[in-house]
Amino acid sequence: MSDYVKSLMAEVRTKNPAEPEFHQAVEEVAESLSLVFDRHPEYRTAKILERIIEPERIITFRVPWVDDQGEIHINRGYRIEMNSAIGPYKGGLRFHPSVTLGILKFLAFEQVFKNSLTTLPMGGGKGGSDFDPKGKSDLKIMRFCQAFMNELFRHIGPNTDVPAGDIGVGGREIGYLFGQYKKLRNEFTGVLTGKGLNWGGSLIRPEATGYGAVYFAAEMLNTRNQTLEGKTCLVSGSGNVAQYTVEKLLELGAKVVTLSDSNGYIYDEKGIDYEKLQFIKELKNVRRGRIKEYTDRYKHAVYTVLDPNADYSPLWDHKAHCAFPSATQNEINGKDAENLLRNGVYVVSEGANMPTTLEGVKIFLDAKILYGPGKAANAGGVAVSGLEMTQNSMRLPWTREEVDQRLRMIIHGIHKTCIEMAERFGTPGNYVNGANIGGFLKVADAMIDQGVV
Numbered sequence: 001m002s003d004y005v006k007s008l009m010a011e012v013r014t015k016n017p018a019e020p021e022f023h024q025a026v027e028e029v030a031e032s033l034s035l036v037f038d039r040h041p042e043y044r045t046a047k048i049l050e051r052i053i054e055p056e057r058i059i060t061f062r063v064p065w066v067d068d069q070g071e072i073h074i075n076r077g078y079r080i081e082m083n084s085a086i087g088p089y090k091g092g093l094r095f096h097p098s099v100t101l102g103i104l105k106f107l108a109f110e111q112v113f114k115n116s117l118t119t120l121p122m123g124g125g126k127g128g129s130d131f132d133p134k135g136k137s138d139l140k141i142m143r144f145c146q147a148f149m150n151e152l153f154r155h156i157g158p159n160t161d162v163p164a165g166d167i168g169v170g171g172r173e174i175g176y177l178f179g180q181y182k183k184l185r186n187e188f189t190g191v192l193t194g195k196g197l198n199w200g201g202s203l204i205r206p207e208a209t210g211y212g213a214v215y216f217a218a219e220m221l222n223t224r225n226q227t228l229e230g231k232t233c234l235v236s237g238s239g240n241v242a243q244y245t246v247e248k249l250l251e252l253g254a255k256v257v258t259l260s261d262s263n264g265y266i267y268d269e270k271g272i273d274y275e276k277l278q279f280i281k282e283l284k285n286v287r288r289g290r291i292k293e294y295t296d297r298y299k300h301a302v303y304t305v306l307d308p309n310a311d312y313s314p315l316w317d318h319k320a321h322c323a324f325p326s327a328t329q330n331e332i333n334g335k336d337a338e339n340l341l342r343n344g345v346y347v348v349s350e351g352a353n354m355p356t357t358l359e360g361v362k363i364f365l366d367a368k369i370l371y372g373p374g375k376a377a378n379a380g381g382v383a384v385s386g387l388e389m390t391q392n393s394m395r396l397p398w399t400r401e402e403v404d405q406r407l408r409m410i411i412h413g414i415h416k417t418c419i420e421m422a423e424r425f426g427t428p429g430n431y432v433n434g435a436n437i438g439g440f441l442k443v444a445d446a447m448i449d450q451g452v453v
Contacts, residue, residue: 004034004044005027005031008050009026012053018102019101020102021102021103021106021354022102022105022109024106024330024357025106025109026053026109028361028432028436029049029109032433032436033049033436033437035425035427035437036425036441039425042448046447046452048440048447048448052082052109052112052440052443052447053109055082055105056081056084058079058081058105060076060077060078061076061152062074062076062077063076063077063129063131063144063147063151065144065146065147066143067140067143068137068139068140073144075131075144076129077127077128077129077148078127078128079127080104080105080108081123081155081161082108082109082111082112082123082125082126083112083123083124083443084123085443085446085447085450086115086116086446087120087122087123088122088157088158089124089161090111090115090123090382090385090386090389091108091115091124091126091163091164091382092107092126092128092166093127093129093163093165093166093169094126094127094166094167094168094169095128095131095133095167095173096130096132097132098130099129099130100130103329104126104127106329106353107126108125108126110124111125111126113439114375114379114439115386116440117417117438118382118386119413120383120410121386122162122382126166127152131168141173141176142176146176148177149176149177149180149184152181153184156181157191158191158389158392162190162191162192162193162389163191163193164193164194164381164382164385167239170240171206174192177192178191178195188200193205193385193388193389194385194388201388202384202397202398203397203398203399203400204384204403204404204407205384205388206240207244208380208381208385209240209244209351209380210241210244210245210246210248210380211244211245211248211380211407212383212411213326213350213378213380214228214252214324214349215248215380215408215411215412216411216414216415217322217349217370217377218252219411219412220347220349220370220431221370223419224370228253228254229252229253230253231255231321231322232254232255232319232320232321232322233249233254233255233323234258234318234322234323234340235256235258235259235324235326236258236260236265236315236324236325236355237261237325237326237327237328237352238260238280239284239326239327241326241351241378241381242326242327242351243277243280243284245324246259246280250272250274256272257269258315258318259280259291259294260291260306260327263305264292264303264305264306265291265303265314265315266291266294266301266303266304267301267304268294268302269300269301270300276294279294279297291303311333311335312336312339313332313336316332316337317343318343319343320340320345321347322349323345323348323349324348325348325352325355325356326351326352326355327352327355329353329354329355330354330356330357332348332356332357332360333357333360334357334359336360337356337360337361337363337364338363341364346369346370347369348364348370349377350374351378352378353374353378361432365430365432372418372431373432375435375436376418376434376435379410379414380407380411383410383411387406387407414435417435417438418431418434418438419431419434420434420438421434421437421438422434
């Protein structure tokens with residue numbers, strides 16, 4: 001680590017105490033960018049990275065709401081407007097008990113680089129609440145979403161800040177949020193993405209993050225003249241990203257053997273086929289049940305309870321070729337990374353945001369496997385959100401084939417940028433450096449053009 005990065009990280013930790021995920025995200029980017037600053041000291045002089053690290057605006061607010069039994073609840077709401085150098089703030093809303101300011105700052109920081117890589121005109125932002133939608137009735141969720149939007153509406157707009165969904169915020173929640181925004185502002189605009197198809201949404205948007213992670217893996221394999229056909233894959237999570245990762249893997253001839261939720265994971269040696277995937281979609285999206293129920297239906301599958309205090313996750317300890325972490329941050333630590341390598345995994349494409357610890361990332365990079373970091377590999381979701389914004393502005397929907405083709409082109413372009421930037425700065429094949437540098441340069445140049453603001 002260079003003296004500059006050490007000094008920078010010391011300042012970040014001092015100014016942002018008790019935010020380890022934010023520190024981790026900044027450190028990974030800063031180490032990559034030390035390669036850039038050696039050649040282009042003008043970025044250091046202008047303190048571009050320091051300015052990106054500091055959010056342009058942090059909004060926190062209370063969310064009081066009344067449930068369907070008349071009981072009053074109070075949650076905390078956030079919106080981090082991180083950087084708007086290349087477009088309006090863009091990034092998801094997360095409803096989960098684990099939501100804190102530090103978690104959202106790390107996500108917003110990552111979003112700046114991810115959105116830049118798509119080449120679409122979108123800045124970076126993130127938001128959410130410590131509200132837990134799990135197990136709550138539609139009426140409770142509607143009341144909370146309306147109360148949340150009663151404050152958020154003041155700070156967002158189609159040319160200012162365009163939120164989307166994230167963990168705990170799917171089509172149902174986006175619908176309630178959009179309805180309240182429309183009522184409060186008396187206008188129908190493309191202020192949220194992930195909308196329903198019959199009121200401004202885009203085809204492929206629910207599938208985009210999962211599809212994109214698979215397309216990115218296919219691009220990486222193509223550099224070795226290989227495809228996903230016949231590859232055994234480990235997938236974590238069982239939500240939107242994981243479901244559509246499995247769907248696209250099946251389409252490309254791969255075999256998926258794992259899925260998980262916060263309680264445990266299933267291992268199906270025979271593979272999760274289309275029929276089993278449909279069962280999972282119904283289980284998770286309609287009945288909102290737990291993944292353990294999969295083994296009630298498919299008796300040959302094995303369910304394992306995940307121990308949060310264990311020093312590794314058994315999900316990553318199975319023979320496979322590819323891994324698609326699609327659950328949450330830091331789900332792969334150093335020991336998990338070693339287990340993956342020992343079991344034959346040589347392709348890792350991150351569907352979740354920062355699912356690998358710094359130790360795990362170093363192990364993957366040292367082993368020179370095909371490792372696609374989240375800001376590159378899972379950019380498909382925000383890419384199609386950007387395409388949804390475009391369609392809203394044009395008042396013209398595109399076909400499924402058009403959107404999917406544009407998604408493929410964007411992922412191809414991101415992969416190409418990662419490869420070219422890694423080579424240009426002396427670390428060929430290092431997708432982490434390539435993604436961080438590629439995402440940074442576009443934002444940095446825009447900030448220099450716009451002055452100190």
